[in-house]
Amino acid sequence: MFNHEQIKKFTDVEMLIYNYILQNAQQIRFMTIRELADATHVSTSAIMRFCKKLDCEGYAEFKVQFKMYLEEKKEKQPLNDISEITHYFETIHHGEFEEKINQVADIVSASEQIVFIGVGTSGILGKYGARYFSNIGKFSYVIDDPFYPNIGHVSERAVAIVLSVSGETEQTINLARHFLQQRCTIVSITNSTSSTLAKMSHYNLSYYMTSQKNNKEYDITTQVPVVFILESIGRRIK
Incomplete structure (x- = not known):
């Protein structure tokens, strides 16, 4: 069920x-x-x-x-x-999940530039993803500041891996839109495929965990699947 x-x-x-x-x-x-x-x-x-x-x-x-x-x-x-x-x-043990992970891994392998995008907790996970990919041999960096200046021109063979639980964070969507306008490939990792970020991405990986917030309305939805997805992509990089 x-x-x-x-x-x-x-x-x-x-x-x-x-x-x-x-x-x-x-x-x-x-x-x-x-x-x-x-x-x-x-x-x-x-x-x-x-x-x-x-x-x-x-x-x-x-x-x-x-x-x-x-x-x-x-x-x-x-x-x-x-x-x-x-x-x-x-x-997640089914062909479609593996196929998507493999597709993204192939795109990342062929890319000239990898940038992780996220704010808050997603920004911290972006730092982890950038370090993990760099450890493998694919240099990456992260933009975790929504007001990061002078992004400038980005290679069309760049891949932006955008992290957001809700997929509705305005600052994250604006950053993703900038990279989309630069003709970069957008890969999003969100909690649902119905979010704005998921719909504007070339590829979306969703994990469908129960959304949870504390008394102060801070999002505390588990991010274990995000770490797993990032590492799954990384291990398949050629």
Whole structure:
């Protein structure tokens, strides 16, 4: 249940339902379809479409399947704090994921210049990615300051690897747009394919983790998949 192929096809509304269900897993089995619709501020028909995308005939079947899914996860994974990470690694073992990683690795291998772009936590991961690629032998650098001056002309054979959890950070999108105008290849790593950054990129790698924020509204969504994706690309660089 909730495999990578299904999650990838979720609309924005369905991602909202998906996130709510994961964050309120124990309560879902007691909720009616109307209660779930009210809690997620969507229609009951949206809930039904969500269920059908999971190959369930209706909400009743979904609740049965979801209960079995939770029981299976409980048996497999006693540590709740790593269950989502474990689920991620279980869902990426398919040809499409490998094909995308290989495509990006080939593009990076043939590039003349690699620049990582990100702000905040994504900027820190960009520094890691630049160092990791440089260690492999492909010199890279990072722009983690949204007001970085004088970027100037960039080679058309440059690759910009843009990191953003939401894919909606204005400063990051502006930097990506600059490199796009310079005819660079844009590779984005985001939490969803439906974001602005993902849609404007030539290639997008998304990881679909539950979006989490603390009381101060700072994003604390796990970034373990981002490190894995960066290292997966790096290990395939020729």
